[in-house]
Amino acid sequence: MAERHLSIEFLGGEASAYLPHLAVDCVVFGFHAGQLRILLTHWKERGRWSLPGGFVRRDEPVDEAAHRVLRLRTQLDHVYLEQYHTFGGLDRRDEVIERMFDDTRRQRAAAAWISDRFVSIGYYALVDWTEVTPTADGVLTDDCRWWDLSDHPPLLFDHDAMVERALGVLRSHLGHQPIGLNLFPETFTLPQLQRLYEAILGRSLDRRNFQKKMRDLGILERVGELRAAGVRRAPYLYRFDRPRYEAALREGISMGR
Amino acid sequence: MAERHLSIEFLGGEASAYLPHLAVDCVVFGFHAGQLRILLTHWKERGRWSLPGGFVRRDEPVDEAAHRVLRLRTQLDHVYLEQYHTFGGLDRRDEVIERMFDDTRRQRAAAAWISDRFVSIGYYALVDWTEVTPTADGVLTDDCRWWDLSDHPPLLFDHDAMVERALGVLRSHLGHQPIGLNLFPETFTLPQLQRLYEAILGRSLDRRNFQKKMRDLGILERVGELRAAGVRRAPYLYRFDRPRYEAALREGISMGR
DNA sequence: ATCAATTGTGTTGTTACTACACGCTATCGT
């Protein structure tokens, strides 16, 4: 395979193993230092960033395709994943990528396959970033890393709009179901949780009302105190009560707005 | 074209004018006599019912494909349409339809095309049923009519699940945005509107609180009284104040639950 | 004239949310 050219092989053998014109893209949210972050992949040939995505195998449900993509990019297996919208505008095609293939007949077919119009099913994921091992595929992409949601490079295709919409959906879900179990390690503090909520909502919340609300929800378990350097008073550590958390997920809660 | 066989022509010429493996299906909600109703199409060859659906042209956004499908089945142009979920399980294929094609090579290709696995983008529509002219295509389907949501025949493929999910989404939207403008004629009464809400939510509401709530929303305009036979007291007729209704759509409201 | 059925409106108690004030703990500066 030539250095500057792609092979049809990057698709895992035959392009026909995948459904044409269909892709999945994932907005992977993490949370660190009071900031929402998203996982992005860097395209080798054009020096630009996009959401981690992939194609759908013919023998695979689309949800499973999203999980597979995420497994490849994060090395994580059971992530919280939610389909939120399918993007099907006419602008969704990639003409640049076509030039990245050799000019053999087989390669031309692959080039045509991939550069044609795509409909993309958008998923968003919530993960504990400390467990993620960002991984580029080394073929189409040569880098994969976290970016601050509020300070990331402009993305390829319509991926900026996909991020925007994912955040909007996440925000609207926040008022009706608990969020946090998937974004934090086992234990966390209430100030941390509040900063997460503030990052998602994009505005500050009253600490006292927030804590009262959280306590009253009955999905938290106090497990000790956080001992850390430079901290004045030690905040309590909490862990989510899984059965109650999941019950709240199913039945819904109300969280102000 | 043989009587009992389909032609590739039903796809509007070349099958290749459409994206393979991709479909749109619409759950069209109407409201009549206190009941939610959905529009279903009857498949000629198997004597069973399904949601109205269709394929996506290569030169057409998926939202536009949904509108086109709806235009064909209802003769209506600007319906309220919302994408709510994309269904991509492995069971979504149609093996029966394959036998409905002639055995010419071209027709076999079409048979393979249509009988392969499909991913379907689900939309739901809200329409004033009095304006709809249900229309079957006469090729794949020979009937198109309204059914009570609570009393319709079992549907083909996974369409029962698609209806179920559409209703769930509609229900959850009900608490955050006004609904009704698209389901009623120009004018309607508050008791009618309440019955619509009750049909969607699946439970009865308090008439007094409902009316107070609706009045306070400030999206209604009183335009007279309804004179009807057999009615004791004449209810007032209302019309939605469009600008205010649309503002409520954008900004969201809270409607109990 | 009375009754029955349906519609319109007001009142009250309760709950949820918003705004706000204070005490506790540990570190830091002096």
Added chain:
DNA sequence: ACGATAGCGTGTAGTAACAACACAATTGAT
């Protein structure tokens, strides 16, 4: 040693939204 300071935890009062409830108005049937 000591107070100042920064961050954390809890409580209280006012307000707005919601749920439960009662009564008056209109019209056709008896």
